[in-house]
Amino acid sequence: xxxxxxxxxxxxxxxxxxxxxxxxxxxxxxxxxxxxxxxxxxxxxxxxxxxx
Numbered sequence: 001x002x003x004x005x006x007x008x009x010x011x012x013x014x015x016x017x018x019x020x021x022x023x024x025x026x027x028x029x030x031x032x033x034x035x036x037x038x039x040x041x042x043x044x045x046x047x048x049x050x051x052x
Contacts, residue, residue, distance in 0.1 A: 011051065015044050 003010045017036040018028055 013048070013051075015040065
């Protein structure tokens, strides 16, 4: 990776808010994504704060 070559410290983090989308045959909306995000936002924020 170019970042390693340049001596950069890099971390990649994802928050999957629509994991399994379409697996049940139902159509998901942006509202569904926002509802899932609201359930994990506090924990995700604490994780980011601890890492940084």
